[in-house]
Each structure stands twice: as C-alpha cells, then as structure tokens.
Amino acid sequence: MIPDARFAVGIELSSGSIRMVALDLKCNQLAFQQFARPFENTEPAARELAGRLEQFLDDGNLSRERLLGVGITVPGIVNADQTVIEYAPTARIGKMSSIWVNRYIPYPTFLDNDATCGGFAEWWNHAEMENLAYLSLSRGIGGAILVNGSAYDGDHHRSAEFGHMCIHPGGRVCNCGKRGCLEAYCSATRLSDDLHITLEDFFAGLSAGNPAYQNTWETYLDDLALAVSNIHTMLDCNVVIGGAFPQFLANYQGALEDRLSRLNPFTDDGDYVHFCRYHDRSICVGAALRYIAKFIAQV
Structure with a gap:
C-alpha cells in the first residue's frame, strides 16, 4: 500500500480551540494546525471552519483529489444520524441541530463525539x-x-x-x-x-x-x-x-x-x-482514522 495514495483530515472542535490533522494511509502525520477559536454551532462559524480547512489543505500542499473525507468532532453527545447535538455542557450547549457544523465543507464528512474518536485512535494503536x-x-x-x-x-x-x-x-x-x-x-x-x-x-x-x-x-x-x-x-x-x-x-x-x-x-x-499515545491530538487523529480504516477495509 502506498501511504500517500490517499489521506484523511480530522477536525476537533472544542470549547477553546480548533485542531486539524491530516494523516496518510499509514497514519503518518502530513500536517497539523491549531487555532484559538471556541466551538460555535452558527452559520458564521461554519463558513469560517470551511475557509480554515481550505487554507489548511493549501498550506500542506494536500491534493483534494486524494482526500478520503473529513471527520469532525464536537465536545458533546451527537445523535445516531448526526443531525442533532444532544448535549455539550462544556460548550454551554443544550439540544440543538448540528446543521451548521459541516454545511459549507464540500467533501465527505461525518460528525461524532470527541471522546469516541479519541478512543478509536488509541484502540487502533494498541x-x-x-x-x-x-x-x-x-x-x-x-x-x-x-x-x-x-x-x-x-x-x-x-x-x-x-x-x-x-x-x-x-x-x-x-x-x-x-x-x-x-x-x-x-x-x-x-x-x-x-x-x-x-x-x-x-x-x-x-x-x-x-x-x-x-x-x-x-x-x-x-x-x-x-x-x-x-x-x-x-x-x-x-x-x-x-x-x-x-x-x-x-x-x-x-x-x-x-x-x-x-x-x-x-x-x-x-x-x-x-x-x-497521541496525547492531546488523539481526538482529531481518531476522526481522520475513521476514513482511513474504512478505506483499508475496502481495499
């Protein structure tokens, strides 16, 4: 398997910052950025997130054609069909639609709880x-x-x-x-x-x-x-x-x-x-790994 044949991006949205990571098929880190930006589930924040993602891909010279998808995590409970953030106390969010989180991102995306993705990253590497x-x-x-x-x-x-x-x-x-x-x-x-x-x-x-x-x-x-x-x-x-x-x-x-x-x-x-093993990057790594694991399973 050629490691850089495909890659995936993981984005962690938290109460204090945004973290983005790009991983190749061997889970090597291709790029990482962190921004001081608290999570908001609003249209302006969604537009900003999409813009930051495009800049992240440009800065890392990452080809959109090789992008498997973008995993996004939030600091709260997400329902099964990813349409509602049920509860996010650290972000002071009660039940609300997740419509804005990935609305302006033109790539395959999924939305999940942050710790669930962090756990997947650690399981993958143990x-x-x-x-x-x-x-x-x-x-x-x-x-x-x-x-x-x-x-x-x-x-x-x-x-x-x-x-x-x-x-x-x-x-x-x-x-x-x-x-x-x-x-x-x-x-x-x-x-x-x-x-x-x-x-x-x-x-x-x-x-x-x-x-x-x-x-x-x-x-x-x-x-x-x-x-x-x-x-x-x-x-x-x-x-x-x-x-x-x-x-x-x-x-x-x-x-x-x-x-x-x-x-x-x-x-x-x-x-x-x-x-x-990934310290404070486990969550965004796990979000990207979801796409990589799915791709490897289908090869």
Missing part, C-alpha cells in the same frame, strides 16, 4: 488490546468503550459519559448542574483555571515541591483512581487515559497504579491503566 475503555481528561471529561474496535454507543448514544459518574454525592457542582460528578474533580480546570494558573505551571510547582500543589495532587490522584477503578470493575478491560493530562501523568503512573491495586476487589494489580 494492537494488543481487543477491548478498551478510554477516559478523556481535558477541560471536560468524556469517554468511549471500544469492543473489538467498534464503539458501544448505548441505547441513546450516550454511553461512557464517565465525566458525569458521581464520585462524591452532594459534592462540587459540575457543568451539567449536578453535584459530585467526576468532571468537577478531575477535569483540567481543577488544576489550572480553579487555581488561576496553567497546567504547565501546576506540574512545574508540583515538581518543585510546592506543598499546596502536592496536597491538591494527592487528592486529585485519589479521585482519579476511584473513577478508573470503577470503570475497570464494571467493564473488566484495559483503561486508557487520554486528553490533556497524559503528558504530565507519566511520572506519576506508579502512584496511580498503587492506588488502583488497593482498590481492586479481585487482585492486587493496578497495571491495567495506560496513557494515550
């Missing part, structure tokens, strides 16, 4: 894992369940919304309006916005021995371990952590595994947790 649960830790928290590469969506297309699993009944208020959700305790904002610093600042201070950061981090790891242990207990599969955190978490894998071993009701193992 050949040793037949099944996995993907936990995405960013400004919001999402997830995906992959069974032999196919996403388990649930009856209402909202499975694996791990961010809204209650870990502290009656606790902190979540973006969804409920109390005690995992997202209120383990999203990226817990260690950045809530402290009026960046994630980089937090982990630099943690490495330097800042006692307040150390106390916050110990509590954070306790909450994260509880959530990961619950997911593993329910699904009995490997758990891959993705999103904004893995680049920082690697140095603390031992501390997380120790907590998981103590929580495991069956064995003393905690080595079922892994960190994603």
Whole structure:
C-alpha cells in the first residue's frame, strides 16, 4: 500500500480551540494546525471552519483529489444520524441541530463525539488490546468503550459519559448542574483555571515541591483512581487515559497504579491503566482514522 495514495483530515472542535490533522494511509502525520477559536454551532462559524480547512489543505500542499473525507468532532453527545447535538455542557450547549457544523465543507464528512474518536485512535494503536475503555481528561471529561474496535454507543448514544459518574454525592457542582460528578474533580480546570494558573505551571510547582500543589495532587490522584477503578470493575478491560493530562501523568503512573491495586476487589494489580499515545491530538487523529480504516477495509 502506498501511504500517500490517499489521506484523511480530522477536525476537533472544542470549547477553546480548533485542531486539524491530516494523516496518510499509514497514519503518518502530513500536517497539523491549531487555532484559538471556541466551538460555535452558527452559520458564521461554519463558513469560517470551511475557509480554515481550505487554507489548511493549501498550506500542506494536500491534493483534494486524494482526500478520503473529513471527520469532525464536537465536545458533546451527537445523535445516531448526526443531525442533532444532544448535549455539550462544556460548550454551554443544550439540544440543538448540528446543521451548521459541516454545511459549507464540500467533501465527505461525518460528525461524532470527541471522546469516541479519541478512543478509536488509541484502540487502533494498541494492537494488543481487543477491548478498551478510554477516559478523556481535558477541560471536560468524556469517554468511549471500544469492543473489538467498534464503539458501544448505548441505547441513546450516550454511553461512557464517565465525566458525569458521581464520585462524591452532594459534592462540587459540575457543568451539567449536578453535584459530585467526576468532571468537577478531575477535569483540567481543577488544576489550572480553579487555581488561576496553567497546567504547565501546576506540574512545574508540583515538581518543585510546592506543598499546596502536592496536597491538591494527592487528592486529585485519589479521585482519579476511584473513577478508573470503577470503570475497570464494571467493564473488566484495559483503561486508557487520554486528553490533556497524559503528558504530565507519566511520572506519576506508579502512584496511580498503587492506588488502583488497593482498590481492586479481585487482585492486587493496578497495571491495567495506560496513557494515550497521541496525547492531546488523539481526538482529531481518531476522526481522520475513521476514513482511513474504512478505506483499508475496502481495499
């Protein structure tokens, strides 16, 4: 197979930015761009997105004739026929039509949940894992369940919304309006916005021995371990952590595994947790991979 015979584009729309990636048939990155632009489901934003895509293709000297399609993700639940964004609390969106997202893009497109695509990217690159649960830790928290590469969506297309699993009944208020959700305790904002610093600042201070950061981090790891242990207990599969955190978490894998071993009701193992390979690009990579996987299956 000639890697550059075809390529696909993945676009991640989030509450803070737009990421675009182009991958060839061997999943080599051909181009990547990121823009500071919060997700909006409006006609002006749709026109802007289409224009940015065309500029992205031009900047990367990417031939439209070889483009398989454009996968687009949003930070929320998308219904089965991709016509409605059911719920996107981090983007402050309730139920609304998705008509504007891809309206002006003149190529094959599909629309999906961000974490579902991130999970697919990690499954694709973990050949040793037949099944996995993907936990995405960013400004919001999402997830995906992959069974032999196919996403388990649930009856209402909202499975694996791990961010809204209650870990502290009656606790902190979540973006969804409920109390005690995992997202209120383990999203990226817990260690950045809530402290009026960046994630980089937090982990630099943690490495330097800042006692307040150390106390916050110990509590954070306790909450994260509880959530990961619950997911593993329910699904009995490997758990891959993705999103904004893995680049920082690697140095603390031992501390997380120790907590998981103590929580495991069956064995003393905690080595079922892994960190994603694409870091904060998993989502847009997974969106592009959907077209590549389909093409390869048909060859």
